[in-house]
Amino acid sequence: MSKNDIQTSLDDTIKSSTLQITGDLTETAIDSLLNNSALKEIPVVRTIVNFWKAGADIKNALFLKKIIFFLNQLKDIPSEQRRKMIEKIDNSKEYRIKVSEKLLYIIDKSNDHVNSELVARLFRAFIQEKITYDEFLQTSHIIKDITPNDLRWFLKNAREDIDIEGIGELVGSGLFKVNYDPIDVKVTKEDDYDVYLETKSEYKAFVNGGGISVSISNAGKIILKFFSLG
Numbered sequence: 001m002s003k004n005d006i007q008t009s010l011d012d013t014i015k016s017s018t019l020q021i022t023g024d025l026t027e028t029a030i031d032s033l034l035n036n037s038a039l040k041e042i043p044v045v046r047t048i049v050n051f052w053k054a055g056a057d058i059k060n061a062l063f064l065k066k067i068i069f070f071l072n073q074l075k076d077i078p079s080e081q082r083r084k085m086i087e088k089i090d091n092s093k094e095y096r097i098k099v100s101e102k103l104l105y106i107i108d109k110s111n112d113h114v115n116s117e118l119v120a121r122l123f124r125a126f127i128q129e130k131i132t133y134d135e136f137l138q139t140s141h142i143i144k145d146i147t148p149n150d151l152r153w154f155l156k157n158a159r160e161d162i163d164i165e166g167i168g169e170l171v172g173s174g175l176f177k178v179n180y181d182p183i184d185v186k187v188t189k190e191d192d193y194d195v196y197l198e199t200k201s202e203y204k205a206f207v208n209g210g211g212i213s214v215s216i217s218n219a220g221k222i223i224l225k226f227f228s229l230g
Contacts (some may be wrong), residue, residue: 009047010067010102015083017042021068021077023076034158039068045071073120077127085127095133102137118143118151118227125226138219140173154220155227166213175220181214 008076013019039045039193048064074082086099103123110116126136141204143151154175157166216224 006044006047006051007098007100007104009044009124010104011086011098013044013071014074014100015086016079016101018079019071021072023043042071044071065107065113065153066110069113069117070103070107070120070123070184073117073124074127076197078126082127085129089133106140106144111147114148114172115144118146121226122222131222132225135219135222137173139222142219142223146173151227158216158224160215162214164212174212175223176219179215179216203223212220 019148020041040049040056042068045064048067051060089095091098107116110119120129122136122139122143125131126133131139146154150170150173154170156177162176164171164178171178172175
């Protein structure tokens with residue numbers, strides 16, 4: 001069984017399957033997922049379970065859990081609506097990677113099943129045409145890696161006038177945009193700036209700008225909109 005088998009079954013699952021996922025998955029153990037007869041009727045779950053039986057390791061079992069938590073967020077969206085939006089992207093000449101393949105990359109790279117579920121909430125927003133596919137890709141790239149503490153902090157504290165020192169390690173997360181003010185240097189004699197460089201003692205220089213500020217990125221604004229502290 002190959003990656004292509006999983007991709008094909010994921011594509012079939014999202015586009016056409018009735019997702020029979022019931023109950024609270026939060027505390028569900030991996031072995032229970034593997035033995036759930038209703039879940040195994042879902043094409044991609046059946047494919048991964050068969051792979052598991054063939055001797056897959058714990059990484060594949062964890063991947064299965066990410067897949068199930070992802071699909072759980074889509075179960076109440078009609079399959080026809082899912083199919084329509086996915087085929088719209090797949091048939092577009094703008095994107096070289098099929099939606100199902102891109103989702104496999106994102107789900108596999110998600111920190112855990114919680115991140116995968118958060119990614120699914122964004123994908124759900126795309127299917128419902130609340131965000132574009134590009135916006136889904138931008139935001140899912142951030143959400144797949146974020147820690148629960150960092151997400152809670154962002155949802156609670158993010159504001160446009162926040163200071164760069166206040167965001168700490170999130171400066172490179174994609175949630176914020178770093179803005180650099182251009183440096184403007186003026187000398188008292190504007191006719192010969194090169195002379196100023198050579199004989200600084202004869203000229204006075206005035207330097208303005210050079211500050212750094214941050215603002216919430218477009219992806220950050222979308223995440224603020226679709227997630228809550230609850």
